[in-house]
Amino acid sequence: MELVVFVLAAAMILVGGLGVVLRSHPVHAALSLILTLFGVAVMFVAQEAHFLAAVQVIVYAGAIVVLFLFVIMLLGVDRTEDIKTEPFKVQRPLAIIVGLGVIGLVTAAVVASRDVVATRGSGIAEPAMTDPDSNIRQLSRSVFGDYVVAFEVTSVLLVVAVVGTVLLTRKVKSTSKESQ
Amino acid sequence: MSALVAAATPTATWYLVLAAVLFGIGTVGVLVRRNPLVMFMCIELMLNAVNLSFVALAKRLGDIGGQTTVFFVMVVAAAEVVVGLGIIVSIMRKRPGANVDDISALKG
Numbered sequence: 001m002e003l004v005v006f007v008l009a010a011a012m013i014l015v016g017g018l019g020v021v022l023r024s025h026p027v028h029a030a031l032s033l034i035l036t037l038f039g040v041a042v043m044f045v046a047q048e049a050h051f052l053a054a055v056q057v058i059v060y061a062g063a064i065v066v067l068f069l070f071v072i073m074l075l076g077v078d079r080t081e082d083i084k085t086e087p088f089k090v091q092r093p094l095a096i097i098v099g100l101g102v103i104g105l106v107t108a109a110v111v112a113s114r115d116v117v118a119t120r121g122s123g124i125a126e127p128a129m130t131d132p133d134s135n136i137r138q139l140s141r142s143v144f145g146d147y148v149v150a151f152e153v154t155s156v157l158l159v160v161a162v163v164g165t166v167l168l169t170r171k172v173k174s175t176s177k178e179s180q
Numbered sequence: 181m182s183a184l185v186a187a188a189t190p191t192a193t194w195y196l197v198l199a200a201v202l203f204g205i206g207t208v209g210v211l212v213r214r215n216p217l218v219m220f221m222c223i224e225l226m227l228n229a230v231n232l233s234f235v236a237l238a239k240r241l242g243d244i245g246g247q248t249t250v251f252f253v254m255v256v257a258a259a260e261v262v263v264g265l266g267i268i269v270s271i272m273r274k275r276p277g278a279n280v281d282d283i284s285a286l287k288g
Contacts (some may be wrong), residue, residue, distance in 0.1 A: 047238070
């Protein structure tokens with residue numbers, strides 16, 4: 001059963017990932033990205049990370065991809081681009097070599113270290129029917145306990161991001177009037 | 181047959197290898213594609229690969245800190261997407277249809 005879930009979710013992730021890279025239409029790439037993000041959410045559920053799976057669907061597949069599609073429509077780049085021609089002839093083979101190298105090296109490291117580490121922490125709570133929200137409780141203890149300073153700094157980061165984006169995309173009518 | 185199925189239960193190593201493959205696909209995408217929006221999506225792929233390996237290692241090591249890290253990575257990714265798309269919108273408004281080679285000098 002676990003194997004079936006893994007194979008199906010892995011197929012979703014890989015097909016979506018290849019779709020992002022290979023589809024020439026930006027909207028199709030964004031929709032392939034949704035497929036990948038849902039596959040990763042399934043993987044999160046299979047790895048006892050239920051809260052993160054919900055956040056993955058809501059924040060990533062919901063908010064972020066909608067933002068992508070919104071910008072694609074706003075900029076009017078929703079047309080097929082020509083990805084057959086390549087200005088630098090060597091770039092594509094080099095990129096594929098680099099990608100395969102990354103995959104090969106990381107896979108070698110993972111396989112070589114598969115028996116090294118056994119257990120470190122106190123264990124991930126496995127949600128049961130009697131205690132379905134144990135994962136959320138454990139995660140919230142960690143976020144609001146051990147990592148509460150990081151959580152507060154995150155709020156500063158979000159404020160900075162919002163202010164920065166407003167400044168970046170503001171129309172500069174008023175300043176041009178002043179300069180005239 | 182049942183022994184074979186029992187032996188083929190996915191371990192953390194399977195998830196980590198899958199995350200490596202997804203990261204490699206994202207890397208190739210960033211290196212190959214010219215459209216800044218699609219390059220951004222490929223960066224999201226790489227972030228998701230790292231999140232997947234964090235969650236797999238959290239399960240294997242029995243440490244909830246991995247899931248906490250994924251939580252923070254998601255928040256930072258959301259902020260990063262907002263700022264990055266803001267930059268792309270403001271560039272594209274000035275010169276429509278630009279790809280990343282046109283704006284490689286980092287000045288208007």
